[in-house]
Amino acid sequence: MKMFQEIIALKEKRRGFHLITREIIQAMPGINEIKMGMLQVFIQHTSASLTINENADPTVREDFEMFFNKTVKENDTDYQHDYEGSDDMPAHLKASLLGSSVIIPIQNGRLALGTWQGIYLCEHRDFGGSRSIVVSAWGI
Amino acid sequence: MKMFQEIIALKEKRRGFHLITREIIQAMPGINEIKMGMLQVFIQHTSASLTINENADPTVREDFEMFFNKTVKENDTDYQHDYEGSDDMPAHLKASLLGSSVIIPIQNGRLALGTWQGIYLCEHRDFGGSRSIVVSAWGI
Amino acid sequence: MKMFQEIIALKEKRRGFHLITREIIQAMPGINEIKMGMLQVFIQHTSASLTINENADPTVREDFEMFFNKTVKENDTDYQHDYEGSDDMPAHLKASLLGSSVIIPIQNGRLALGTWQGIYLCEHRDFGGSRSIVVSAWGI
Numbered sequence: 001m002k003m004f005q006e007i008i009a010l011k012e013k014r015r016g017f018h019l020i021t022r023e024i025i026q027a028m029p030g031i032n033e034i035k036m037g038m039l040q041v042f043i044q045h046t047s048a049s050l051t052i053n054e055n056a057d058p059t060v061r062e063d064f065e066m067f068f069n070k071t072v073k074e075n076d077t078d079y080q081h082d083y084e085g086s087d088d089m090p091a092h093l094k095a096s097l098l099g100s101s102v103i104i105p106i107q108n109g110r111l112a113l114g115t116w117q118g119i120y121l122c123e124h125r126d127f128g129g130s131r132s133i134v135v136s137a138w139g140i
Numbered sequence: 141m142k143m144f145q146e147i148i149a150l151k152e153k154r155r156g157f158h159l160i161t162r163e164i165i166q167a168m169p170g171i172n173e174i175k176m177g178m179l180q181v182f183i184q185h186t187s188a189s190l191t192i193n194e195n196a197d198p199t200v201r202e203d204f205e206m207f208f209n210k211t212v213k214e215n216d217t218d219y220q221h222d223y224e225g226s227d228d229m230p231a232h233l234k235a236s237l238l239g240s241s242v243i244i245p246i247q248n249g250r251l252a253l254g255t256w257q258g259i260y261l262c263e264h265r266d267f268g269g270s271r272s273i274v275v276s277a278w279g280i
Numbered sequence: 281m282k283m284f285q286e287i288i289a290l291k292e293k294r295r296g297f298h299l300i301t302r303e304i305i306q307a308m309p310g311i312n313e314i315k316m317g318m319l320q321v322f323i324q325h326t327s328a329s330l331t332i333n334e335n336a337d338p339t340v341r342e343d344f345e346m347f348f349n350k351t352v353k354e355n356d357t358d359y360q361h362d363y364e365g366s367d368d369m370p371a372h373l374k375a376s377l378l379g380s381s382v383i384i385p386i387q388n389g390r391l392a393l394g395t396w397q398g399i400y401l402c403e404h405r406d407f408g409g410s411r412s413i414v415v416s417a418w419g420i
Contacts, residue, residue, distance in 0.1 A: 001141040001281040003420050005316045005385060007392075036145045038180065038276060040318065042385050044394030046334045051236040054186045059220035063229050064236070066218050071211070071351070078346050080339035089343050096331040096344070100397070101383055103241055105145060105182050105274045112147075112274050114184030117240070134385045134392050136318060138281075138418075139278075140143050141281040176285045178320065178416060191376040194326045199360035203369050204376070206358050211351070243381055245285060245322050245414045252287075252414050254324030257380070279418075280283045 002037070003138045004030030010131045013123050015087075017053075017061035021118045025111065028135045037106040037139015044132040047091035047125045049098035055118025064122075068094050091124035098122050106139055142177070143278040144170030150271045153263050155227075157193075157201035161258045165251065168275045177246040177279015184272045187231035187265045189238035195258025204262075208234050231264035238262050246279055282317070283418040284310030290411045293403045295367075297333075297341035301398045305391065308415045317386040317419015324412040327371035327405045329378035335398025344402075348374050371404035378402050386419055 008027045010020065024041055025031065031039065043050050054060040072093045074086040081089045102119055105112040121131065148167045150160065164181055165171065171179065183190050194200040212233045214226040221229045242259055245252040261271065288307045290300065304321055305311065311319065323330050334340040352373045354366040361369045382399055385392040401411065 001143075001420070003281075003316050005387065036143050036276075038278070040383060040385070042383075042392070044392070044397065046332070046394070046396050052186070052240045053232055053236050057221055060229070060232055063219050063221050064233065067212070067216075067233050070218075072347070076347075078350075079343050081337055081343050089340070092333055092340055093344065093347050096333050096378060096400075098236060099239060099379060100332045103180060103182075103243065103383065105180070105276050107145065107274075112182070112184070114186070114272065116186050117184065120236075132394065134387075136316075136385050138318070140141070141283075176283050176416075178418070192326070192380045193372055193376050197361055200369070200372055203359050203361050204373065207352070207356075207373050210358075238376060239379060243320060243322075243383065245320070245416050247285065247414075252322070252324070254326070254412065256326050257324065260376075280281070 001138055001140060002034055005136045008133050010133055012129050015123050015126050017064045018121045019055060019118045020121045024119055024135055028137055030137055031106055032109040034106045034137060034139035035108060037137060038103060039106055040101055040103045040136045042101040042134040046095055048128055048131050049095040049100060049122040050102045051098045051120050051122060052102050052117050053120055054116050087126050094124045141278060142174055145276045148273050150273055152269050155263050155266050157204045158261045159195060159258045160261045164259055164275055168277055170277050171246055172249040174246045174277060174279035175248060177277060178243060179246055179277045180241055180243045182241040182274040186235055188268055188271050189235040189240060189262040190242045191238045191260050191262060192242050192257050193260055194256050227266050234264045281418055281420060282314055285416045288413050290413055292409050295403050295406050297344045298401045299335060299398045300401045304399055304415055308417055310417055311386055312389040314386045314417060314419035315388060317417060318383060319386055319417045320381055320383045322381045322414040326375055328408055328411050329375040329380060329402040330382045331378045331400050331402060332382050332397050333400055334396050367406050374404045
């Protein structure tokens with residue numbers, strides 16, 4: 001079995017949903033050497049997350065931001081944990097609703113994504129800073 | 141390490157939540173050869189998803205459809221992305237809330253699911269068509 | 281490739297969100313032998329779940345319980361599946377919103393979690409009993 005692993009630092013992105021498929025593939029040249037395998041992308045934070053969704057129309061990503069802001073309210077007076085601001089606890093909740101990792105099959109040296117699938121970085125903080133991502137690939 | 145990978149096309153299913161555990165196991169005979177390992181099931185679409193839940197009572201799956209329809213509204217006028225119809229953007233959002241893959245341990249040639257666990261295909265479109273699934277297994 | 285797998289029984293926990301990082305690491309001494317690899321934690325139940333979130337302030341975990349109780353209502357008269365009580369169907373829904381597994385990279389014999397990340401057991405039933413968890417690790 002081959003196994004590859006890299007840590008990359010994604011430059012700070014504004015709050016919202018961002019396509020990072022290209023950055024992930026560039027960070028992991030070992031994908032090319034795997035005929036049959038898996039790729040995992042893991043975010044080392046609790047106020048940002050990763051998901052897979054539509055890679056073409058930018059309004060999809062804007063609608064994601066709108067939906068998650070409506071569904072996970074900022075100023076719920078029932079929050080106890082709020083000392084980093086009104087985006088603090090909602091960011092933690094959104095991170096768990098979406099998840100801290102995505103895992104994608106590799107076939108013939110390429111990610112086996114569907115035509116319309118891309119990897120999103122979901123930045124839930126107003127000023128989240130750089131984000132640390134671990135990319136792992138394994139296979140034969 | 142052994143590694144197996146198959147792409148299967150699931151026949152069109154009506155909108156809702158559907159048990160597909162048997163179809164997944166049949167698609168991957170290599171599971172039998174793995175004493176200790178993992179299975180991943182990945183959907184190559186952004187308007188359908190996969191999850192693991194209760195495998196016995198069909199009303200659980202109907203309650204899933206009811207809950208997700210209430211939680212992710214169809215006619216929110218704040219959606220920008222709606223040109224494929226009122227089920228378009230809600231399908232993308234449900235897909236990311238539930239996720240594009242499930243991953244299950246393999247023990248002694250069988251999926252190590254709990255007694256009540258089954259794999260659901262979650263079809264979020266009114267007419268989603270056939271769905272393409274990548275099934276991967278690896279282990280010793 | 282090395283591969284390790286253990287089933288552990290977590291003692292009954294009260295309804296809510298609980299840090300279990302230490303219990304998982306103790307259950308899987310093989311992590312130490314893996315220089316580069318992956319750990320997966322899988323729960324064999326459909327009314328409890330696993331997620332990764334903030335490992336320090338206990339009020340974060342209380343806010344999780346508050347948020348999920350508000351978002352997935354107990355007494356929605358539209359539920360058909362309710363014969364195990366008012367926490368029955370909401371537990372299934374929360375389990376799929378959060379997910380049945382977490383998967384974390386291993387680097388140099390340790391979990392590559394971020395500073396603030398911990399593994400949560402999410403107990404969605406009032407009396408869930410002991411929970412069975414499969415822990416798997418693989419790598420080189």
